[in-house]
Amino acid sequence: MPEGKIIKALSGFYYVLNHDHEIIQCRGRGVFRKNKVNPLVGDHVVYQADNSTEGxxxxxxxxxxxxxxxPIANVDQAILVFSAVEPDFSPLLLDRFLVLIEANNIQPVICISKTDLVPEDKKEKISNFAQDYKKVGYEVILTSTIDKDGVQVLLPLLQEKISVFAGQSGVGKSSLLNVLRPELGLKTDNISSHLGRGKHTTRHVELIEVGTGLVADTPGFSSLEFTDLEVEDLNYCFPEIEEHSKGCKFRGCTHTSEPKCAVKNELETGEIQQYRYDHYVQFIEEIKDRKPRY
Structure with a gap:
């Protein structure tokens, strides 16, 4: 039986890219619903088809x-797009995204967009944020779709991989893809001055070929909940905290109230940024306050 990868799911149809670079329109078998199997964009699938529209x-x-x-599967890396301004750069929201990505063993790349719009009095602040995340070990790229700064740096990172572009609405995800592949002509909208956020311009998940890679332009969203994450897992989602936790006296230290905590020692020396630690503690409290699921 032929195999391929789902590159789009829309209105009950799955569009499968096969090894011959053909796109086959397929439906899911009824047994999937019975077994609660939900095919996702990015899935490797086995299919049968007599023609390109009836698989x-x-x-x-x-x-x-x-x-x-x-909703996407088999992601190699996530390009987390966060605008420097309009909307303002949010390290809290970025850290939420990073925790989700780290928890799923996906390689994150931080892309700070709209750098051409940063006023002089905010440039140093944005630069400092970029340096903080680079120090943690993340790849950070500063981009502008107006003067094209940094955009071409993304291209080599996308090759031979499935990448997901994620972030708030209005931060410029579709604009970046339009620069990488101008013929796409993806719809973009300006930030709403009344709401202070962008409109949702991407309505479904679809994998788009960029060079030898596949990139998902995804619907923007502005909140994340840690539904499947436990307190003991959070440590591994902050690389600098995980690194220094090896020096803690107590195994399973949460780095909040325990004595002789190496993480809190590094916090005092400035090796760990205060705002990153504050977010870590905030996320722990959210996980503890989460309503149990039955």
Whole structure:
């Protein structure tokens, strides 16, 4: 049976890119609903088809990871697009995204967009944020779709991988893709001056070929909940905290109230940024306050 990758899911149809670079329109078999299998964009599937518009997905292969929002599977890396201004750069929201990505073993790349719009009195602040995240070990790229700064740096990172572009609405995800592939002509909208955020311009998840890679332009969203994350897992989602936690006296230290905590010692020396630690503590409280699911 032929195999391929789902590159778009829309209105009950799955569009499968096969090894011959053909796109086959498929439906899911009824057995999927019975077994609660939900094919996702990015899935490797086995299908059968007599022609390009009447195929059926027979089997969904094992996934190495999957995201719920946006719904996509087998992601190699996430390009987290956060604007420097309009809307203002939010390290709290970025850290939420990073925790989700780290928890799913996906390589994150931080892209700070709209750098051409940064006023002089905010440039140093944005530069300092970029340096902080680079020090943690993240790849950070500063971009502008107006003067094209940094955009071409993204291209080599996308090759031979499935990448997801994620971030708030209005931060410029579709604009970046339009620069990388101008013929796409993806719809973009300016920030609403009344709401202070962008309109949702991307309505569904779709994998787009960029060079030899596949990139997902995803619906923007502005909040994340840690529905499947436990307190003991959070440590591993902050690389600098995980690194220094090896020096803590107590195994399973949460770095909040325990004595002889190496993480809090590094916080005092400035090796760990206060705002990153504050977010870590905030996320712990959110996880503790989470209502149990039955």
């Amino acid at each position: 059926y997905i027979l089997e969904v292969n094992d996934r190495k990871n999957e995201l719920i929002r946006p």
